[in-house]
Amino acid sequence: ATTTSRRTKKALEQLIAELPCPECGGARLRAEARSVYIGEKTICEAVQMTVGEAVAFFGGLTFAESHEKIAQPILREINGRLAFLDQVGLGYLTLDRSADTLSGGELQRVRLASGLGSGLVGVCYILDEPSIGLHPRDNQRLIDAMRELQRRGNSVLVVEHDEAVMREADWLIDLGPGAGEAGGRIVAQGTIEQVMQVDDSPTGRYLAGKTTIAVPEKRRRIAKSRSLTIEGVTTNNLKDVTVMFPLQALVCVTGVSGAGKSSLVGETLVRAVRRRLTGGGPKPGPHRGLRGLSKIDKLVEIDQSPIGRSPRSNPATYTGVFDEIRKVFAGTRDAKRLGFTAARFSFNSKGGRCETCQGQGRQKIEMNFLPDLYVVCSACDGRRFNEQTLQVRYRDRSIADVLDMSIDEAAEFFENFAAVKRVLDALREVGLGYLRLGQPSNTLSGGEAQRVKLANELSRVDTGKTLYVLDEPTTGLHFDDFFKLLDVLNRLVDRGNTVIVVEHHLDVLKTADWIIDLGPEGGREGGYVVAEGRPEDIARLEDNHTGRFLRSMLPLS
Known part of the structure; x- marks a missing residue:
């Protein structure tokens, strides 16, 4: 495929699946390299072990006296580095895990382990x-x-x-x-x-405990007849698990790191539901069946991937509210006199935008071996538009002034335009009132990007049979913002929808209607459903990691 269309590429990616190389079986090495053994393992088998398994393997290696002097310094270095990875809670990761599949927290903990191993001071x-x-x-x-x-x-x-x-x-x-x-x-x-x-x-x-998130006085009724059940899941480390997700409820999937949460929800459930509803999408992980889908007619997955990778994208363009704002400016007396349509107020098309920076407000300087550098455009001073376009004003504000407003300010400014206010109110409800409308999307955190997507869905009319799936929505959130997020999620459920959240935060877990806990450990020692039920049921379990921490958060009788 030689297409340059981003939309076409994204559609084609849905049809592509990665398969291991038939020659090396995914080992990436020639036959000669795969034929060398130490401790009855090849290098390919060694890197397929988790950090915890590798600690035991390399710690138990012994060599003949003639090889001992050569092996000991190398083993000392290997064992030291493995111990540091295990120390920062990454014992469940396999050594050959691709870096681009690590979460932000995991990547930082890998670097932290590197810092521990360096022995530096000051x-x-x-x-x-x-x-x-x-x-x-x-x-x-x-x-x-x-x-x-x-x-x-x-x-x-x-x-x-x-x-x-x-x-x-x-x-x-x-x-x-x-x-x-x-x-x-x-x-x-x-x-x-x-x-x-x-x-x-x-x-x-x-x-100090002066402000707290209250435990719900009454939880929603759970009925097995009203549930979505996925059977026999064996994706990655999952051990042939069958899981029931109650519908019309707030469901939390939790468990220790590496227990299989993403494998169950992101790689299997979401993909299986999408294929059944749309007939397309990536191939789901191996499972035997999916029941209860007749009560779901729409799937909305809200992850932390960026809403755009260049300064051209921003919350206003992603949510579509900028289209409505452009119509407001096109309807002004000045715009009509000059013959300007809504297209004139777009920084993505010729006519109204600054052609020096092509409407980005910034210019990219390629730094060869360093990350690209963006500098403010000297022609438009970062305002994205040419002088003629900026002369058109609505209530004494230009289109560039509006993009520079905070969402809170813009909601009041456009309070008489229902289509604009509906979207801006949704952004405020998820705690993003402080963002500027035109803030480049590549400056948003993962948590902010996820909440922009959530607000985008909130501003639409739902069917009452929508399945929402969120991956750690509390990332980057202060305690004060939890109230807003939980209020939004509960309102979605009150409308008859289902919300599934992959989450560790105890304040979210204690407010859930149903918890699915995976474990008992990470990696190969995980992959089981160790507990499921209401938060109070989980908290009463003696040997459950999640229950042990939930106990102090709930008023158990």
């Missing part, structure tokens, strides 16, 4: 939410690893929302009090005890 390590994707059980291992770096004489600066990490910190700096224009100030700093005493600090109020 270094400042900066980590951005390393706890992403971590079950509460694994948090302490991450904290211990960061503390070990500090004990060696290094400084560790962590941008984090996780309560356990905050409670272990020597010094907290709380920025706020709001987001966007309402933020940018230090509202509290000091030890955790000092921050908890500052009433103006949203973080301090939550840590």
